Amino acid sequence: MAIRLVDWSKFVLVVLVGVVVISYFYHLRGNPKLHPATPRATQHAHQQYFVPKVVHVLWFYPEGTSLRFHQFISLLSVHKFLQPDEIVVWNSHAPEGPWWNAFLLRSPPVTLRHLDPPETVFDRPINITEHKADVARIQVLLRHGGIYLDLDVIILRSFDSLLKHDVTMGAESPDLLGSGLILSKADSTFLKLWLETYRNFTDGDWNRFSVRKPMEIAKAHPDLLHIEWFGFHRPNWFEREWIYSTGLLWDWSENFAMHLWYRTHDTEYEPESIRKLNSTLGEVFRFVFYGSGNIT
Numbered sequence: 001m002a003i004r005l006v007d008w009s010k011f012v013l014v015v016l017v018g019v020v021v022i023s024y025f026y027h028l029r030g031n032p033k034l035h036p037a038t039p040r041a042t043q044h045a046h047q048q049y050f051v052p053k054v055v056h057v058l059w060f061y062p063e064g065t066s067l068r069f070h071q072f073i074s075l076l077s078v079h080k081f082l083q084p085d086e087i088v089v090w091n092s093h094a095p096e097g098p099w100w101n102a103f104l105l106r107s108p109p110v111t112l113r114h115l116d117p118p119e120t121v122f123d124r125p126i127n128i129t130e131h132k133a134d135v136a137r138i139q140v141l142l143r144h145g146g147i148y149l150d151l152d153v154i155i156l157r158s159f160d161s162l163l164k165h166d167v168t169m170g171a172e173s174p175d176l177l178g179s180g181l182i183l184s185k186a187d188s189t190f191l192k193l194w195l196e197t198y199r200n201f202t203d204g205d206w207n208r209f210s211v212r213k214p215m216e217i218a219k220a221h222p223d224l225l226h227i228e229w230f231g232f233h234r235p236n237w238f239e240r241e242w243i244y245s246t247g248l249l250w251d252w253s254e255n256f257a258m259h260l261w262y263r264t265h266d267t268e269y270e271p272e273s274i275r276k277l278n279s280t281l282g283e284v285f286r287f288v289f290y291g292s293g294n295i296t
């Protein structure tokens with residue numbers, strides 16, 4: 001008799017725990033704040049339908065390299081306007097210098113993770129660092145999902161409205177899809193198709209793989225991604241004067257971001273020298289650093 005009683009109380013306990021656990025998960029599913037991916041995620045438990053609010057940047061520079069001012073502005077714009085859960089700096093050696101320290105002082109959710117630049121892709125050698133970074137960004141996003149950006153891309157407003165697309169990229173022109181800013185869920189079909197094209201990679205023809213191929217895939221499979229035609233990479237490479245020339249001001253009020261194409265611009269700025277810079281660059285730098293684009 002005593003044994004039977006113990007069994008019954010165990011049974012009741014198990015049922016009670018079961019009810020509590022089930023109702024807890026039911027509550028999680030029903031609460032959009034706790035679990036934003038609910039409606040579709042429950043149908044396909046292992047697929048991720050929204051781009052995670054995690055930013056990925058690559059830092060493949062030699063040991064002792066300092067973060068430059070424009071790169072600091074890029075990271076600051078990420079922190080201010082994207083407000084990500086995490087900013088992962090994939091690096092072979094950590095960034096250094098006063099602007100890196102100034103960024104850390106703002107308590108961004110930064111994680112440093114070691115990553116050596118890929119030396120090959122599908123057994124083909126990659127010799128040039130920029131091309132290694134092209135491959136690495138696709139691999140990182142396929143694995144983790146999130147927002148990748150080059151450190152000369154300045155964010156100008158929230159990306160929250162874009163995170164519902166599997167992939168978002170920006171056009172540089174009707175034939176070129178920029179690779180400096182990519183939003184993607186993990187394991188996206190678009191990125192898989194893009195990486196596949198690297199089976200034929202050669203350093204001499206990298207433009208084909210980094211910007212032409214993705215646009216070809218996008219045109220063949222328009223359902224796989226959302227394209228921002230003007231909001232990411234305009235002014236484009238050929239329109240750089242609209243960023244750097246005095247008095248030639250681009251209307252960036254509709255831009256999500258601005259790509260500075262900084263590698264051809266060798267000036268270093270600091271907070272004082274951007275105050276009176278009469279260019280789109282000056283407006284964008286001031287907007288991020290001082291909170292207003294106006295010359296003061």
Ligand SMILES: *[C@@H]1O[C@H](CO)[C@@H](O)[C@H](O)[C@H]1NC(C)=O
Nearest residue numbers: 193195196197198199200201
């Ligand atoms: C590689 O190039 C060959 C020859 O142009 C082409 O047939 C093949 O489809 C390409 N492979 C990929 C993965 O793009």
Ligand SMILES: *[C@@H]1O[C@H](CO)[C@@H](O)[C@H](O)[C@H]1NC(C)=O
Nearest residue numbers: 125126127128202203204205
């Ligand atoms: C890349 O490096 C490999 C090995 O060092 C060399 O054989 C190849 O010619 C290089 N390719 C280019 C395009 O420079």
Ligand SMILES: *[C@@H]1O[C@H](CO)[C@@H](O)[C@H](O)[C@H]1NC(C)=O
Nearest residue numbers: 246247248276277278279295
């Ligand atoms: C900026 O430059 C343009 C062209 O030189 C000039 O017309 C404009 O007045 C300048 N703006 C300021 C605020 O100095």
